[in-house]
Amino acid sequence: DIQMTQSPSSLSASVGDRVIITCRANETIGSYLNWYQQKPGKAPKVLIFAASRLQSGVPSRFSGSGSGTEFSLTISSLQPEDFSTYYCQQSYSMPLTFGGGTKVDI
Amino acid sequence: QVQLQESGPGLVKSSQTLSLTCSVSGASVSSGSYHWNWIRQPAGKGLEWIGRLSTSDSPNYNPSLKGRVTITLDTSNNQFSLKVASVTAADTAVYYCARGRSFFDFWGQGTPVTVSS
Numbered sequence: 001d002i003q004m005t006q007s008p009s010s011l012s013a014s015v016g017d018r019v020i021i022t023c024r025a026n027e028t029i030g031s032y033l034n035w036y037q038q039k040p041g042k043a044p045k046v047l048i049f050a051a052s053r054l055q056s057g058v059p060s061r062f063s064g065s066g067s068g069t070e071f072s073l074t075i076s077s078l079q080p081e082d083f084s085t086y087y088c089q090q091s092y093s094m095p096l097t098f099g100g101g102t103k104v105d106i
Numbered sequence: 107q108v109q110l111q112e113s114g115p116g117l118v119k120s121s122q123t124l125s126l127t128c129s130v131s132g133a134s135v136s137s138g139s140y141h142w143n144w145i146r147q148p149a150g151k152g153l154e155w156i157g158r159l160s161t162s163d164s165p166n167y168n169p170s171l172k173g174r175v176t177i178t179l180d181t182s183n184n185q186f187s188l189k190v191a192s193v194t195a196a197d198t199a200v201y202y203c204a205r206g207r208s209f210f211d212f213w214g215q216g217t218p219v220t221v222s223s
Contacts, residue, residue: 001169001170032208034208034209036210042215042216043202043204043213043214044153044202044210045213046209046210049208049209087153089209089210091208091209094166095155095166095167095168095169096155096158098152098153098154098155099152100152101152101153
């Protein structure tokens with residue numbers, strides 16, 4: 001299985017901050033990397049797919065980058081509704097696997 | 107708009123079989139263009155992909171569930187189902203169904219399942 005490691009596991013930030021979350025795969029996955037946002041009690045929502053492509057309807061303050069084994073999700077200016085948990089997920093090979101999550105709070 | 111809705115018992119006894127159904131509207135499970143997935147999340151923990159199925163592909167299951175999983179499509183009712191056999195407390199989680207190809211674009215709201223002894 002491909003192991004996905006996110007860092008940090010949690011972070012505290014303020015409205016307006018630039019936030020960067022990283023995701024590392026233990027083997028190369030090309031650009032087969034997706035990012036999700038999950039709010040408490042809700043299903044995850046896809047933000048970024050194929051490492052850097054913004055899903056329709058997602059604000060442009062979210063961006064993704066990376067390829068191979070190192071990836072990042074950047075929120076350029078944190079908004080109150082962005083306080084959530086974020087997960088990366090690889091779709092390169094079976095079984096599909098997620099990172100452990102990064103909780104962003106105040 | 108594509109919508110998915112999970113249904114099934116919220117309480118299952120240990121060693122029995124967990125059975126859930128996902129009803130789909132706004133898309134057809136028989137189209138073959140997408141995979142129909144099950145994903146679970148224990149309380150306070152991360153996401154675990156369980157498996158997927160499409161009409162154009164063989165099913166794929168997570169080996170971590172040690173062959174206890176079966177996913178089936180019901181094209182006549184536009185649904186798909188999950189069965190997990192021989193459940194233990196470790197199978198207690200919120201279970202989500204989701205549509206996917208290279209990423210999961212539509213999800214159900216999730217249904218909690220507790221395994222009791």
